[in-house]
Amino acid sequence: MSDSKKKLLDCVNYPSDIKNMSYEELDVLSEEIRELLIDTISKNGGHLASNLGVVELTIAMHKVFDTPKDQFVFDVGHQSYTHKILTGRKDRFSTIRQENGLSGYPKQAESEHDAFVAGHSSTSISVANGIAKAKSMLKDDGHVVAVIGDGALTGGLAYEGMNNAGRSGDRLIVILNDNEMSISKNVGGLAKYLSKIRSNPKYFRLKNNLEHFLRKIPLVGKGACRFLRHTKEIIKSAIYHTTFFEEFGFVYIGPVDGHDIQQLVRALRRAKRINKPVMVHVETTKGKGYEYAEKRPTEYHGVPKFDIDTGNPDVSSTDSFSSVFGDTLCELAQVDDRICAITAAMGEGTGLKNYAKAFKKRYFDVGIAEAHATAFAAGLASKGALPVFAVYSSFLQRAYDQLIHDCAIESEHVVFAIDRAGIVGDDGETHQGLFDVPFLSTVPGMTVYSPGNYDELKIALKKCLYVEKGPCALRYPRGSQPHYPTGFETNPSDEYTLVAENESDILLVTYGRIYTEAAEAVQKLRQEGKDVHLLKLNKILPLSSEVIDIVSGYNTVMFAEESYKTGSLSQIMADILLERGYNGRYISRTINGFVKQATVKSAIKTVGLDSTSIKNWIEINNFTEE
């Protein structure tokens, strides 16, 4: 990177700075932005491939439209880095995804140039539909542009959005960022269809000529006449039918080369002039401009820090709860061919990479479609298959109705392997897994395990498959296992573990990842001669009467839990205790709102669930004078 000579990017801080640049200059700017992206993401980690793919597109958008008057709604939002660089946040860009830094996603709170929050997939068309409708209601003549990847189109919400936005009649532009990928390789009928358009743009150009041509066909002769009449009819149908998107009421423009700014600007200007919903189909290359990312876009979708020259992002270098889950499922599937695994476009993230290779016919990547995955699993279960749906905690929120309606009512035996349960770190609010215990607990008959290390996870998976009935889940955090301090080891097959060395009338209750923090806290307290008993839950739902009996025996119960407060296990336990007439002290520490981006370690500290905070919390409540 030539830091010596002055860069164009140095004089670019706001969209206004690029309006008058020549296309040659904009191409140079694109390369400079790419350098900045690669450089920054190599240090901070982040969504590399998706951002490298939309540099030219974002520049073209800002050349044609004027934010914040015009509004961009980025689907998922992980591709908004260039947008941030061009809208007054270049100087803080080095802080992206870091504590107190820029978010890796759009946030209204962060900038007036960010129209709407994102993080989850497939919401942008619906949101843009709402914004466009409000604009037309409130007589605001600004434009609304949604940017959605082809992968996000596998989500039913995107389809609901198209179905409604298309017929809204409002001025609305949807840019389909088609990179033939969602997070992993894209799937489904729509994907096939898009590649068909890509492979045959000629057909769409042809249409226009033909429409003109047809008006002139003379209908004379006999057989010829009949043939032509047929033909004309068919051609009309062909023209009438045209693209999937036009069926929904969109004017279709494309496909456009997503790395040719001039072509993009032309297409966007044309779209801007049309006073109804428009779909601009843009073809981009994920990872564009960084060879390693172009070659392995999936690995480079979201990456930790990596070395620019070797391009080694060091992904899956260490084992993790995800990989241990995947390996265990492989072992089990080897001997039980009823087992099948389902993922919603998160095969890699959920550790199913090897399983997918080994059990092609029993591996189902349904695209970004969690509700379908759950209903599909329920159907499989109803016929005696053993479906395991591996899904991130925050994404399972999208299948809440299917949990109740399709799994719980007739008690279908579906296993949910819930990854990224609890705090996930630098992705921030949209991705934190803080709600799974609260919403799973409202599903009648749902069993939940929350293993704290690999051995507990392995056994919990087996129990969910072979011991438990009906819908059941095992939830585990992002990353690799912590190590239990000596004296705090558990028997991984036990539903709970009580660590009680000396006498104490204080009980600390916890589960999952926080157990290690709690154990360290208790260990330190012991060293200071302050005795506290520690109850670690492994099977957390339903709460057994055995556990309640133990807890009831203490004068002071303190519950440390990595979950949103309302609906938390500590709340459920409090209710049971109070109704049973427990009249000791009950003190809980949970999470009482959305958690901002930070490293997992730091975020856990911020919510007071690290060992030091837990120790202080126990001391203040039990071992302070007066």
Next chain:
Amino acid sequence: MSDSKKKLLDCVNYPSDIKNMSYEELDVLSEEIRELLIDTISKNGGHLASNLGVVELTIAMHKVFDTPKDQFVFDVGHQSYTHKILTGRKDRFSTIRQENGLSGYPKQAESEHDAFVAGHSSTSISVANGIAKAKSMLKDDGHVVAVIGDGALTGGLAYEGMNNAGRSGDRLIVILNDNEMSISKNVGGLAKYLSKIRSNPKYFRLKNNLEHFLRKIPLVGKGACRFLRHTKEIIKSAIYHTTFFEEFGFVYIGPVDGHDIQQLVRALRRAKRINKPVMVHVETTKGKGYEYAEKRPTEYHGVPKFDIDTGNPDVSSTDSFSSVFGDTLCELAQVDDRICAITAAMGEGTGLKNYAKAFKKRYFDVGIAEAHATAFAAGLASKGALPVFAVYSSFLQRAYDQLIHDCAIESEHVVFAIDRAGIVGDDGETHQGLFDVPFLSTVPGMTVYSPGNYDELKIALKKCLYVEKGPCALRYPRGSQPHYPTGFETNPSDEYTLVAENESDILLVTYGRIYTEAAEAVQKLRQEGKDVHLLKLNKILPLSSEVIDIVSGYNTVMFAEESYKTGSLSQIMADILLERGYNGRYISRTINGFVKQATVKSAIKTVGLDSTSIKNWIEINNFTEE
């Protein structure tokens, strides 16, 4: 109805009984089944129009397929009456939708001929996809047939299902029951598309001839040649493109006349022979054979008892929480043009009929698409509009992620008017509104009102629109308001009402519909000189410290709540009380599982929330000797 002469239906109990009937006999049978449907539903109420529409289709299905080996998955399931009559349940058909009677929906628990539970829309393709996959995994050569209405196709889950089932390669038949209606008139791009097919079936027949014809076109001559080459290309595209469904990987058959059994049987036999996913497009008339229902299918979708001759179903004869909500919204919209109303195909049910007429441009029926409705509303709110999404409690479950992701994270001011909150009666498990308090309470920053009568509803709506910030909801039951006994009236604008006549250290807490039952119980107790104070909550979330202070002052707190137990308000209150060191008695009565069909009155009695049960409950816990 000629009950005198012997009927064909008398000798029909199982599918085997119709296999050898002639088409003439089957037509007669259809009419007899229609009589039975109209007769029974006129007595029990139920889904009339949808069932009258599929009599011939269901007969054809049972003639061609063999349940339970072959499996039918009915979407929503309210159209399964004929199926029930033909599968061993004719004799109990008079009990449909009654307590301990047949369910109005398919239930595996009810019959081996019911493949899967239904009640909510758009799940059938996903479920059938799962069943078909299990069959191919487990080497079961039975067929799977999903029956889905065009209305259900407006739900994103159906699209996710098509996108995956289409490419599964499994043998799977989806019957599209196209009646140009969902529950109310159908909406969206897809609806337009379907009507296009209907209007032009010729095109699809033409295709086959042409494919053959094309192979023979000689490419000679000059202009002609060029023209023909173009033409041929276009025609190929036309043929290649063909229908929406083929894009998803389905073989398309149709459209077929849904009231011509012979045509239906032919189409289904053809579909049965194809070893991949097939979409059979069937056109039916909702309400077929009953003049009143054909003319006003929406009113006859789900009806109470009605008079067969006048056809008067007496819908909306009395006012209801729904109608009062609708009228109040009309008044407010009159003076505030930022207000807009959203419904997910439930305009009538949610009381928006008049609003829809009066405010066409600010009324949005998005189809059966609750997730879209919520994200759309969030988009509207972000621009300063005042969106009100009127939705049934059990259907809002489908938008859980949008509540958190699109409404809560950036605190968009969306108002949710949650109808059918609590027990709904004869629709049973799938439709009970028992989970909204549990799942709404897990959404950070969500405000919830639970009015108990019309006046409270009116003011709650105004407060949600003009006083509260961020996402907020008002929830109210099905049906009309109860009347508060004298001495138990409330000031509808108060957040809570404490009824305390004489001294008492017993407090009964409740909210919503149950308040009236509780008041009657307390009234009776008073007459027996047993004093109990009564706290009625109006704003239930968040729980105010004021309320907690009041509750803390009693030695005995009893909480009667029409909600699923886990996540209930009584549980939230118990947690707060226990952590505040409350050491009195706390006894709650909530609902601890799914609630079966019965009248609302009877179901409330069954769960012990009627006045008599509440009175006994209080007495047993407080006023019994020893």
